Amino acid sequence: MKRLLVIVPDRLSDIADKGEVQAAYYNPGELFDEVHILMTNDDRPPIEPLQYMVGRAKLHIHNYPDDLNLVAKHHRLLTPFRLKKWAKGGIEIARRIAPSMIRCHGVDWNTYLASRINQALGIPYVTSIHINLDENPNRRFKGGNLTPAQEQQNAFYEYLESEALKRAHLVMPVYKPILPYLARKGISRVEVCYNILDGANLKEKTDYRINGPARLIYVGRLFAEKDPSNIIRAVAAMPDVHYTIVGDGPLRPKLEELVRQLGVGDRVTFRPVVFNAELCRMLPEYDLFVIHTEYFEIGKSLLEGLLAGLPVVMNARQGQPVPELQNGIVKLVANTVEDYGKAIRELLASEDRRATLGRGAYRKAQEEYAPAVTERKVVGIYKSILERT
Structure with missing residues (x-):
């Protein structure tokens, strides 16, 4: 029984509402028999579209909300202890699931939690990164003249991101512009893995004539x-x-x-x-x-x-x-x-x-970028991890 734990910061209800669902997106190659999706929020998404995103695998949904109060309380010495305390419940969820590996999407509370699970239980994790967080920050602020609160939030997420990435078996940026961010963070276990797209529905344009407007x-x-x-x-x-x-x-x-x-x-x-x-x-x-x-x-x-x-x-x-x-x-x-x-x-x-x-x-x-090419690469990475566990 191969189990995959997917930890995401996203509210999957939003993805379902927008129709951004893709066959086996969370289970490429339908490699896993069970897929457990853990969201670091309190979302309660509909199960049917998410089942489509794990293929034939048995799907389980879990929640373990982040604690944004810790951001406002950020302290260089106390934050590491506070975050470790926050992560304990998530570690227990992973202990009960006993996954073969963990897959994260993005660098947020979800990937920090994966790093703590890895240290506590030895379960390997990989994460894809979908934006350059220095160029297009998700939680941090760019530019000068930041308020003390903004500077504090920047410092918190700089720490959280570094901790999230440093224990990863592999970090998989989805395009090359993310590489400078990872270099700044000192992350060396990196391989560019482009997004796996919808191979079943993408068709080639063969006629370039214009008929009408x-x-x-x-x-x-x-x-x-x-x-x-x-x-x-x-x-x-x-x-x-x-x-x-x-x-x-x-x-x-x-x-x-x-x-x-x-x-x-x-x-x-x-x-x-x-x-x-x-x-x-x-x-x-x-x-x-x-x-x-x-x-x-x-x-x-x-x-x-x-x-x-x-x-x-x-x-x-x-x-x-x-x-x-x-x-x-x-x-x-x-x-x-x-x-x-x-x-x-x-x-x-x-x-x-x-x-x-x-x-x-x-x-x-x-x-x-063809779906077959990108899926084959990710499945190969997963298999190499499973063979070692």
């Missing part, structure tokens, strides 16, 4: 760092172009108002929730994948677009460039109405240009 698509959260306002303004000047925006976030009301002011409500469609399987199936129906992001990443939705063979237009981010995007697989532009408009027009005017960009992206993505 051109169809552009954006996929992603809607907030300041991923603001498609300039793309909307560029599309507004193109009467035969329709733009579908898939995703939700705090910026949506502002974007909807912009669409209303520009008078293009019939050509810009918002779809806040699209289940991942449906999204993957519909990608090849579009002509261009057009996004804006200042994140230091190659995100899941972008990978899905590349794996579908969509020609991609996106901004060259401010600051250090993303290594994976410097090989010509996407059309990089400045985040201006003029540059987006020029790139979109050039690609829409030429089937050959669209096909060259899209097919080149597809070939490159299949080599490195």
Whole structure:
């Protein structure tokens, strides 16, 4: 009986509500007979969509909430003892489950708990990291002129992250821009493992002809760092172009108002929730994948677009460039109405240009990001750990 304990900080109800469910996501290769998901919060998610995410394995759900009061009480000498005390109940949950290994997603209270379980019970753990926490901090604050409370919170999470990572059997960043963060933390057991995507529903775009109005698509959260306002303004000047925006976030009301002011409500469609399987199936129906992001990443939705063979237009981010995007697989532009408009027009005017960009992206993505490739790599890592336990 092979048991996997997955410890996550996420509220899985949110993932289910957004339709961001993927077959066997928490049990790649359906390697495990039982999967126990432990959330470091008090969420009570529906079981059915999560069962889909562990395949045929028997699924168990547990909660062990974090204690954010400890952040405000941070003290260089006392915090280590307080965190160890907090972790004791989580260690007992793991003792009862007796997993073969632990998988974490992200570097938060969940991975700190895994490190304490490892020290107490000897159970190996691995963690994937999905953002560069120095560039796009989750709990910490960037910049100068921080308040004492912000500085205290930074110090707490710097400590928690270091403790979380240092005992990991392997740390698996999901793209190369995360590597500088791990180097700063002094973590050497590292291997880049790209996100495992939906191989069952991702299909290749084979026809680059445009029939009727051109169809552009954006996929992603809607907030300041991923603001498609300039793309909307560029599309507004193109009467035969329709733009579908898939995703939700705090910026949506502002974007909807912009669409209303520009008078293009019939050509810009918002779809806040699209289940991942449906999204993957519909990608090849579009002509261009057009996004804006200042994140230091190659995100899941972008990978899905590349794996579908969509020609991609996106901004060259401010600051250090993303290594994976410097090989010509996407059309990089400045985040201006003029540059987006020029790139979109050039690609829409030429089937050959669209096909060259899209097919080149597809070939490159299949080599490195194809679901079969990424799943095989992760399953191999899991098997190597299981063979030693």
